[in-house]
Amino acid sequence: MTTAEKYVTAAYCVVFAVVLAYVLIMALKLQRLEREVDELAERVPDEDTEEAPREAARVG
Amino acid sequence: MPALAATALVLVTTALVLVFFVAPNDANQGFSQRIFYFHVSIAFTAYACFIGGAWKAFLHLWKRDPRSDLESYVCVHQGLIFGTLVLLTGSIWAKISWGHWWLWSEDQLVLFLVLFLFYCAYFMLRFSVDPGPQRANLSAVYALFGVVLIPISFAAIRLAKGLIHPVVFTRHGPNFGGWILVTYCIAQAAMLVLAYTLYRLELSGKRLDGRLRDLREVLA
DSSP states (O other): OOHHHHHHHHHHHHHHHHHHHHHHHHHHHHHHHHHHHHHHHHHSOOHHHHSOOOOOOOOO | OHHHHHHHHHHHHHHHHIIIIISOOBTTTBGGGGHHHHHHHHHHHHHHHHHHHHHHHHHHHHHOOHHHHHHHHHHHHHHHHHHHHHHHHHHHHHHHHTSOSOOTTOHHHHHHHHHHHHHHHHHHHHHHSOTTHHHHHHHHHHHHHHTTHHHHHHHHHHHOSSOOSOOOEETTEESOOHHHHHHHHHHHHHHHHHHHHHHHHHHHHHHHHHHHHHHHHHHO
16 A cells, blocks of 8 residues: 555545544434433323323214 | 435445546546545535525524524534544645645635634634523624635635645636546535535434423423
8 A cells, every 4th residue: 555545545534534423423412312302201291191081972 | 314314325435436446546646636536525515514604694693583593503513524624634635745734834724724713713602602692693693704714715725826735626617527527526416415414413403402401491
């Protein structure tokens, strides 16, 4: 491998590494957001237990 | 979003194949000229992101649309990431071609660094003010001022006396043709689509984050 080839490969590896790092950071952030959504979902009262049972209504 | 990401992946892969296996060696610089395809494409993409950020900032100031502030911020953030890549790939190319990682005598390089640092300061300003209309307005005005530096940075190479940095786009069009032009165009399209994909990804994450914060306040 010549010096020029090494430098060119390094340049493209740098681009790849930065984009990969960015995507990984975004993926970690989205994971955190998913966890927070789950936490909030647990805090919201469950509809089935909170709502009073509905009586059947005649239609028509 | 998945379709956009797939398009970006296909375009980047195609560009890489063209760069390393199809495009011919440059007569003057030889193999090292292959950095050009991504370096220049990334530079124009960074400019496009900063222009996009300024446009969204203008929309924020004009229409008072609260979404525009976040969009402007994400555009500037993308521009900064691509700006970092321009500086890194440019330094590597400079080391092969000129024997130096950086030349302070080159106006093009220094002006791009000024542009980069200007947008770094955008984040310092933004995060030094509490969230709200004041922060949005200050950020928008700053992003609009920054766009003035783009034509200066772009024109610097043509005004520079040294001319170490090569001029590839003249008034008569690009200084190259054939496979070099095809490869450059594909690389440029790849970088623009990649930037747009990352922009959409970051924007959706930020919006979700904002909604979650609002929900948490309501539930507290």
